[in-house]
Structures are given as structure tokens and as C-alpha cells.
Amino acid sequence: MKVTSSGPQTIQMAQGEPVTLDCTYTSSQADIGELDIEWSVVSPDTTKKDQM
Numbered sequence: 001m002k003v004t005s006s007g008p009q010t011i012q013m014a015q016g017e018p019v020t021l022d023c024t025y026t027s028s029q030a031d032i033g034e035l036d037i038e039w040s041v042v043s044p045d046t047t048k049k050d051q052m
Contacts, residue, residue: 001025001027001028002028003023003024003025004023004025005022005023005024006022007023025037
């Protein structure tokens with residue numbers, strides 16, 4: 001699996017605001033079965049837990 005992004009590495013938005021992530025993925029012949037993609041919300045406060 002190859003994931004490509006031409007956008008910024010970090011996007012900061014207010015909670016509830018819509019966001020579009022500029023990334024694409026390309027599968028190979030070795031990639032079989034279902035594909036699961038997980039996104040995580042990283043807290044800017046390093047003492048707080050991140051969210052999946």
C-alpha cells in the first residue's frame with residue numbers, strides 16, 4: 001500500500017468543523033482483502049490522550 005499526501009502534515013481545525021484531507025492511496029497486487037484506515041486526533045496538549 002502506498003499513501004501519498006501533498007498537503008500539510010498538521011491540520012488544526014475547531015471541533016465540529018469539516019475538513020478535507022488531501023491524500024490518496026494506491027494498492028498493489030500483494031494487497032488483498034479488506035482495507036481499514038484509521039485516523040487519529042492528536043491533542044496539542046502533550047499531557048492529554050490522543051483520540052482515534
